[in-house]
Ligand code: SAH
């Protein structure tokens with residue numbers, strides 16, 4: 518979401534004459550987009566600000582955006598008084614005005630301290646220009662905020678109440694992206710499957726997107742298990758453009774920890790959802806987030822998480838040590854887990870997840886997989902892309918000209934080797950580069 522937000526901030530500033538620079542050193546204005554989800558991410562902001570101050574020439578404006586700005590606006594101005602502007606995630610459409618205000622304030626008094634961390638009544642989406650396309654794959658935010666209040670999480674406080682963009686606005690943006698050459702759209706939201714901008718929810722939106730000509734791949738992230746409705750599960754069996762990969766975080770495999778987290782579902786409910794998804798889409802690959810060391814987590818609770826992972830067999834997953842967030846209920850719970858216990862549990866959990874990820878990747882050796890090439894690789898003539906299941910795939914083309922030709926297209930690739938984080942393959946001889954992913958899926 519922050520990648521998308523950063524791009525939209527650049528879009529908003531473009532009409533003002535601002536263009537992106539390669540390095541911060543070349544910039545007149547640096548906007549640091551920040552994340553508040555764990556303490557480490559939030560603390561990094563201050564070290565990064567110190568680095569910026571030391572390396573910047575006098576006169577460079579420094580702005581802080583994102584959730585740290587939202588949560589710690591005054592604190593940022595206190596700890597880093599050289600920051601000119603603090604802007605929360607709901608006010609990005611006001612950036613040109615805010616920057617102009619900061620410039621004027623500086624001209625007047627030598628320094629500026631502009632802060633906008635409101636939750637405005639108007640929606641920023643109605644005031645931002647169309648997203649600029651850069652490559653065949655694009656993000657599209659359809660939902661923001663969260664009303665679920667998991668005990669450990671700051672999102673409901675930093676991103677505010679749940680909000681869904683109207684279905685017509687989303688369809689227009691999607692159509693525009695496809696007209697500009699996009700063939701893969703990832704729908705974004707903190708709780709994307711709680712989307713209610715369409716009467717039929719996210720399922721309805723996906724069905725409507727599936728008739729856009731030229732849109733080959735649809736994905737959505739991040740989902741909450743409680744919002745995986747039967748209709749949304751059914752869409753996974755119905756819409757071939759919906760890729761067979763789902764990030765569905767459970768956080769813990771223990772019912773008592775799930776209850777303390779206020780997740781409002783048990784491990785069994787989650788496993789039933791996975792069974793239902795696999796019934797309609799047997800090749801679906803699964804991913805999750807896990808938190809180890811949530812307050813109150815016993816060895817038995819942790820074992821339940823390990824057992825759940827063994828049961829599901831994930832294609833990949835993200836895992837974190839529980840991090841105390843100010844103002845959240847879990848930060849006040851008295852049975853906090855010692856740091857060493859968290860570290861040991863995280864190491865064991867990640868070893869199991871890495872093993873599963875490697876096994877998942879190894880299964881593809883010998884198969885022909887449609888890969889959407891979206892980047893040039895680091896090596897000469899190399900291109901990089903994603904499989905339907907989100908695996909990174911690297912291919913070295915015979916010539917530079919071939920690499921250019923396949924860039925931005927979906928091409929069947931013969932997988933020759935698999936590693937923990939990527940696959941390598943060769944162009945499947947005899948198949949035209951123009952063949953689309955749907956054609957190859959049919960084949
Ligand atoms: N809405 C999504 C998650 C969004 S936050 C969901 O409900 O699953 C992204 C991830 O950050 C979470 O899934 C969780 O694993 C992690 N996270 C959030 N708060 C955390 C905290 N206090 N400590 C450690 N990890 C946390």
Ligand code: SF4
Pocket residue numbers: 663664665666667670671672673707708741
């Ligand atoms: Fe945070 Fe996700 Fe829970 Fe909302 S549902 S509070 S975003 S973890």
